[in-house]
Amino acid sequence: xxxxxxxxEFYGWSERHVRTRISADIQxxxxxxxxxxxxxxxxxxxxxxxxxxxxSTLISGSDDLSIIFWHWDTGAKLLKYDSGHRHNVFQxxxxxxxxxxxxxxxxxxxxxxxxxxxxxxxxxxxxxxxHTN
Numbered sequence: 001x002x003x004x005x006x007x008x009e010f011y012g013w014s015e016r017h018v019r020t021r022i023s024a025d026i027q028x029x030x031x032x033x034x035x036x037x038x039x040x041x042x043x044x045x046x047x048x049x050x051x052x053x054x055x056s057t058l059i060s061g062s063d064d065l066s067i068i069f070w071h072w073d074t075g076a077k078l079l080k081y082d083s084g085h086r087h088n089v090f091q092x093x094x095x096x097x098x099x100x101x102x103x104x105x106x107x108x109x110x111x112x113x114x115x116x117x118x119x120x121x122x123x124x125x126x127x128x129x130x131h132t133n
Contacts, residue, residue, distance in 0.1 A: 036075050040068050046088060052096040061089030061105060067115070085109050 008018045022028050043063030050072070051057040057078065058070040065085055069078040083089050087108035095102040103115040 038070055038075055040077050047091050049093050051094045051100050053100050059092050061092035063088045065089060067092045084113055085111060
């Protein structure tokens with residue numbers, strides 16, 4: 001699909017290098033199209049990422065301080081919860097090799113949170129780390 005992906009395999013490029021090359025390639029960008037519109041956040045969405053195990057769950061974080069887990073194939077909202085942050089959520093990522101049991105988030109409040117989504121219940125520890133200037 002993308003010559004850059006073929007080059008990645010041949011040259012052993014890093015993921016970061018490949019992302020930079022794809023985002024700088026106007027022809028690749030022109031071929032992209034909207035796959036799905038997901039409604040659920042009440043504020044600007046600042047982060048989206050796929051789970052690291054199967055790639056079938058999309059995680060989004062927003063100015064509304066919530067994090068939502070979506071089933072990518074159907075667009076169904078699997079889980080929505082308050083992140084525990086006091087300001088805009090800027091990143092929400094599943095931690096690799098945790099079987100989808102741990103998520104880390106950070107926000108404009110300067111805190112990093114570890115979240116443990118288990119079914120419909122969520123346990124979180126926001127403020128585990130506080131960044132200061």
